[in-house]
Amino acid sequence: MQDYLEAAVRDILTAPEARVDDQVGYAALLLAVTGALDEADRLVTQWQARTERPVAALAADPVRARAWAMLFEARGGRPDWAEGLPPLDLDAEERTHTAGLRRPVSDLEGVLPPGPVAEVVKRVAPTRPDRVRAALAEGDLGSWAGSAGPHPDVATLAATRALAPALVAGADPLGLRDWAPACAGALVAALHERYPLTLGSWPELIAEIMRLRGHGGAGLLRGRTTLPPPASEAAIRSAELRLGVELPADHRGFLRTCDGLPADVVFPRLLGTADLRAENGVVILSEPAVLLLSAGHVVEVDTVLGTTVHASFRAALLNHAALLAQAG
Secondary structure: OHHHHHHHHHHHHHOOHHHHHHHHHHHHHHHHHOOOHHHHHHHHHHHHHHHOOOHHHHHOOHHHHHHHHHHHHHHOOOOHHHHHOOOOOHHHHHHHHHHHHOOOEEOOOOOOOOOHHHHHHHHHOOEEOOHHHHHHHOOOHHHHHHHOOOOOOHHHHHOOOOOHHHHHOOOOOOOOHHHHHHHHHHHHHHHHHHOOOOOOOHHHHHHHHHHHOOOOHHHHHOOOOOOOOOOOHHHHHHHHHHHOOOOOHHHHHHHHHOOOEOOEOOEOEEOOOOOOEEEOOEEEOEEOOOEEEEOOEEEEEEOOOEEEEEOOHHHHHHHHHHHHHHHO
16 A cells, blocks of 8 residues: 555645545545544544635545445444534435445446446446445455455445444454554645645634644634633733843743643643743743743753754744644
8 A cells, every 4th residue: 555655645745636635535534444533533634624625525426425424323423524524314325325336337337438428338338247346235345355456445335334333343354454543644744744834823823722632722712712811011021020031022922822821742831921930041931841941042852852942932832733733
């Protein structure tokens, strides 16, 4: 699958947006049928956040839409990202799909470009059962996987209602489960490169961080998420007098948005005006003391990755948002 992954990454970086949507839609289903549901959700969520396109673009094909509906039923519910997909009549979809699995295939099907001539020729040409679809109709995952080829039709697989519970439970007919995290990570990284964060204001950046943390960034912008209130100019100036330094303008902008920020799994608690402290001329910006202000530079100390000097306090938080997105 390495050739597939390289082509998918290349398309996400350079292809027209419709092709990006197609690649993400296929990859998400590929991950899902390996049992890697968390990776599939992560990929689609990142695609949504970066492109802001409707999720229906990932399931424009009726078989893909049916596949997701069957997987949701097997999962026992829809993930948050799928709220934009219309519900389907699964009994009717199952009948349609079963008929499609058992439909004979013309020997000339796919040889001519779509159109009236191709339809006529297809009807008069000899027909035969499609062994790949026949395997799905019989519930034979092993035969399907052995005949599926280098670009398996995972939508038709997942849309087979009788097989969806086994896929959700981790049947992994393609043997790709161990590869799934690397695949999702590479595609998410490509999405981040093509669609970089453009968060102009401090409220927008804080809202995005809280959204990535799972606390509802949109709610923050509308005042429904609990955060420390903005610091007053008097509180900021008092902190500067106590510290003996003037805080950088972007750090002041952060404090005017929220006077500190709670910790999460990949970032420490950012201190508010009352908790900021200085030691030997270095201002400690976080607890634990891994984010420092020294000689006008924001320094991040990591015992694993080493020390990073950020161009600004804002750059440190943009880096935090990127890490959250990759982890999400």
